[in-house]
Amino acid sequence: MKIIINGIEAEVPAGVTVAAALAHAGHGATRRSLSGQPRQAFCGMGVCQECRVRIDGQPERLACMSLAVEGMLVETLA
Amino acid sequence: MRSADVLIVGGGIVGAACAREYARQGLSVAVVERAALGGGATAASMGHLLVVDAEDGGDASEFQLSQRSLRLWQDWLDESPAHAELAEHERCGTLWIAADAEELALAERKCAWLTARGLPAELLDAAALARLEPQLRPGLAGALRVAGDARVYPPKVAAAWLQQAKVQLIRGEVTAIDGASLRLADGRTLWGAMVVLCAGLASQRFLPPGCLLPKKGQLAITQRAPAAVSHQLVELGYIKKAHLAHEDTVSFNVQPRPGGQLLIGSSRQVGRSDAPLDLAMLRRMLQCAAGYLPGLPELSLLRCWSGIRPASADGQPLIGAHPELARVWLATGHEGLGITTSLASAELLADLSLGRAPALSPAPYAPARFVA
Numbered sequence: 294m295k296i297i298i299n300g301i302e303a304e305v306p307a308g309v310t311v312a313a314a315l316a317h318a319g320h321g322a323t324r325r326s327l328s329g330q331p332r333q334a335f336c337g338m339g340v341c342q343e344c345r346v347r348i349d350g351q352p353e354r355l356a357c358m359s360l361a362v363e364g365m366l367v368e369t370l371a
Numbered sequence: 372m373r374s375a376d377v378l379i380v381g382g383g384i385v386g387a388a389c390a391r392e393y394a395r396q397g398l399s400v401a402v403v404e405r406a407a408l409g410g411g412a413t414a415a416s417m418g419h420l421l422v423v424d425a426e427d428g429g430d431a432s433e434f435q436l437s438q439r440s441l442r443l444w445q446d447w448l449d450e451s452p453a454h455a456e457l458a459e460h461e462r463c464g465t466l467w468i469a470a471d472a473e474e475l476a477l478a479e480r481k482c483a484w485l486t487a488r489g490l491p492a493e494l495l496d497a498a499a500l501a502r503l504e505p506q507l508r509p510g511l512a513g514a515l516r517v518a519g520d521a522r523v524y525p526p527k528v529a530a531a532w533l534q535q536a537k538v539q540l541i542r543g544e545v546t547a548i549d550g551a552s553l554r555l556a557d558g559r560t561l562w563g564a565m566v567v568l569c570a571g572l573a574s575q576r577f578l579p580p581g582c583l584l585p586k587k588g589q590l591a592i593t594q595r596a597p598a599a600v601s602h603q604l605v606e607l608g609y610i611k612k613a614h615l616a617h618e619d620t621v622s623f624n625v626q627p628r629p630g631g632q633l634l635i636g637s638s639r640q641v642g643r644s645d646a647p648l649d650l651a652m653l654r655r656m657l658q659c660a661a662g663y664l665p666g667l668p669e670l671s672l673l674r675c676w677s678g679i680r681p682a683s684a685d686g687q688p689l690i691g692a693h694p695e696l697a698r699v700w701l702a703t704g705h706e707g708l709g710i711t712t713s714l715a716s717a718e719l720l721a722d723l724s725l726g727r728a729p730a731l732s733p734a735p736y737a738p739a740r741f742v743a
Contacts, residue, residue: 342673345594
């Protein structure tokens with residue numbers, strides 16, 4: 294299955310979350326802290342809020358709580 | 372063997388302020404804390420440093436304590452440029468929002484009262500308010516602006532004060548106070564020349580019944596907001612509601628955090644000291660906030676948490692000699708104002724306990740008032 298991460302197509306396994314898809318595609322960070330440090334999914338269960346990304350134009354979506362679907366546009370702030 | 376000259380129970384903002392003050396007098400200080408330093412009401416506060424007026428002609432003791440304390444805050448900030456940075460101090464000012472003509476009249480009275488005392492305050496009409504804070508809903512009547520008010524992050528301040536006092540930190544729970552000695556749950560005994568009880572609500576264990584009561588509050592924090600709010604925004608109705616003793620209330624109180632997140636308050640539940648979030652109250656609080664800031668529901672909430680204000684039975688803190696125990700001194704019952712009033716409370720307690728002439732009249736805060 295293909296999704297588009299920051300404008301670049303990535304092949305990811307079907308049925309995974311966006312957080313898993315990002316990790317699979319080698320993206321080590323989803324966002325940056327106020328001081329510029331990279332952040333990525335820590336808890337994987339919707340609590341830590343570190344995996345927030347823009348999905349299909351919607352900001353602040355939790356990557357770990359969203360399933361990746363064919364053609365999805367994912368934008369990280371990292 | 373003496374553990375320290377002064378044994379302080381409680382490592383929150385008030386205990387830390389007391390530790391700093393006694394250390395400045397050349398005394399050695401030990402602080403006993405059973406949980407995280409600054410992890411109680413201190414961590415659940417908004418860290419709003421504010422002028423509290425006495426425009427209604429009532430008791431001026433809250434005004435005097437807060438004024439003196441703001442002076443001491445400024446002194447501490449002036450000591451080193453590092454202090455403002457570590458405290459995340461920002462002089463955002465307060466806008467007391469008037470929703471209608473009645474509240475605007477109150478804003479006018481408060482403005483006149485503050486101005487008469489040489490304190491910076493200005494009245495904003497609806498148009499000026501909308502220019503300053505365009506995120507607020509249209510149709511508000513105006514606001515009182517107190518530009519000198521500020522915001523800090525209290526747990527970091529408490530940690531800094533404890534560090535500056537070079538305290539000996541003792542992890543444990545106090546089970547008994549006997550003169551100037553403390554017994555801990557693990558069997559240890561600490562000896563000092565005096566005990567200073569600053570354990571917030573937990574101080575009640577060592578007080579006559581009914582001195583302190585819990586007032587639960589809740590806070591929520593958003594993602595970094597794309598459209599900024601620049602002042603701490605508080606509805607003028609807050610003051611009316613804060614003193615309603617027998618019903619649960621919410622009021623609009625939103626603070627901009629460094630980086631643009633919004634910290635949203637506030638709620639009050641008298642007599643409640645349980646920690647879990649009360650979702651019905653949280654919803655009411657958020658609806659209230661969204662009523663003033665219509666863009667708020669667009670934002671994600673990252674966290675919500677609760678805290679318990681240590682309120683006293685008459686709304687004034689207990690600062691002074693313990694009503695029954697010799698060589699035990701109290702600084703507790705600061706309810707929702709302890710961040711602002713911590714330093715003046717510590718100064719007053721040190722004055723009283725070390726036999727110096729106090730800068731403030733101590734009578735309104737005397738714990739003995741609860742023992743008739």
